[in-house]
Amino acid sequence: MTTTLAASQYTTTTISTAGFALGLALLGAELWRWHKGGKGAGPKGAGPDGGGGRDPKALVPLAFGIVCGILMIACPAGLLGALAGFLRWGGNSVGDLAMKWLTGAQSTPLGTAATPRIDQYGAIVVTAVIVALWLLRKQIAKAIKGKWWKGVLIGCLLCVSTGTAALIAQQVVEGVNGLGAWAIGGLAKGTFV
DSSP states (O other): OOOOOOGGGEEEEEEEHHHHHHHHHHHHHHHHHHHHTSTTOOGGGOOTTSOOSOOGGGGHHHHHHHHHHHHHHTOTTSHHHHHHHHHHHHHHHHHHHHHHHHHOOOOOEEEEEEEEOOOHHHHHHHHHHHHHHHHHTTTSOHHHHHHHHHHHHHHHHHSSSSSHHHHHHHHHHHHHHHHHHHIIIIIISOOOO
């Protein structure tokens, strides 16, 4: 399926090779922890609660954070977009510092990528998710919050590319826009299509 979007439906942002490397390192570290079954893993990957390692449910906070990071990039004009820009700037800066110290090489711009933009229907979904997260923030455990925030940073750093991460980001944003359109049409107006 091919979709054509108008130029105004894209937001342009920049990521450096060092920021992208930092995002990959964070993603790799989290996936390695998950693969090993978490801290205190016993024989054959048994987790600290006696359950087996590699439980797909353990990746949900990280994956949800990545999706939220992608959606933040897709909201360039609001507070979420400003926060995503700050996280991206920090990731580029820390990654650049690490790259200089470790390799002596300078980071270069990976490219200015155009990421899909949230439309008026997708904004409904993003607003509902953010308000729900804000209201539930006291009931969410610290460990889950930590994984979620790592996912947000990973999403902000990796989705600004022209490769597989950009393709995933496009699918996430288009899915949220479609979900918002369905919610308005079906739930609010009563016209199911």
